[in-house]
Structure formats: C-alpha cells, structure tokens
Amino acid sequence: MFCVYKGIKLSEGSVDQVKEWLYCKSIDVEIIIPPDKDFDIVPLMKDQLIVIMHSNHPLYQKDTIGIPDLQDEDIILGRGGYEVQVHDLFKDFNLKPQI
Numbered sequence: 051m052f053c054v055y056k057g058i059k060l061s062e063g064s065v066d067q068v069k070e071w072l073y074c075k076s077i078d079v080e081i082i083i084p085p086d087k088d089f090d091i092v093p094l095m096k097d098q099l100i101v102i103m104h105s106n107h108p109l110y111q112k113d114t115i116g117i118p119d120l121q122d123e124d125i126i127l128g129r130g131g132y133e134v135q136v137h138d139l140f141k142d143f144n145l146k147p148q149i
Contacts, residue, residue: 065134099132099139117143124148 061068061077069088071077081094101115109115109123117139127136127149140147 099136117145120147121145122148 061071063071065082068077068080068082072080072089080089101109101120103110109119112119120140121143125136125147127133127147136147
C-alpha cells in the first residue's frame with residue numbers, strides 16, 4: 051500500500067472567520083473555546099478562568115471567587131477568545147461585567 055502525505059496546513063483567524071472556513075469546508079478541523087452550538091464538539095482539555103489582583107484587594111483573602119463577587123469590580127478582559135464566555139458567565143447570574 052502506498053500513501054501520499056499531504057501535510058498539515060495551520061490557519062489562524064477570528065472565531066467568526068474560522069467558523070466560516072469550516073462551513074465552507076476550507077478547513078477540516080477547528081479548535082475553539084467552547085461553547086459553540088453550531089458544531090459537534092469534542093473537548094480536548096478543561097481550562098480554568100483565573101482572577102488576578104493585588105494582595106491588598108478585599109477578595110484576595112477568599113479561597114474561591116464567584117461571578118457574583120466580581121459584580122462591582124472593574125475588569126480587564128483580554129482579547130484571546132474568552133470574551134463571549136466571560137459575558138455568558140455573568141449573564142447566568144443576571145449580571146453585566148464592568149469591562
């Protein structure tokens with residue numbers, strides 16, 4: 051049996067671009083940050099969201115910080131793909147993050 055290796059081509063784009071590529075069959079596999087209701091998903095790993103703060107902050111002493119604890123806090127949210135998930139977490143508690 052003779053096999054021809056075509057190689058792997060990696061592409062990077064915004065979530066919307068990558069979804070469009072998958073719809074158009076320009077790509078075969080997409081790696082995204084879930085949830086995504088448009089496609090069947092196979093989890094590769096489980097990730098944690100981490101809160102970073104100064105040691106003088108009142109929440110610093112807590113072992114666990116929940117979304118309601120962050121209700122009145124100013125938040126810096128990076129653009130690494132977690133924006134939708136963070137907003138969705140706040141929506142689950144009927145809250146809006148102060149970005």
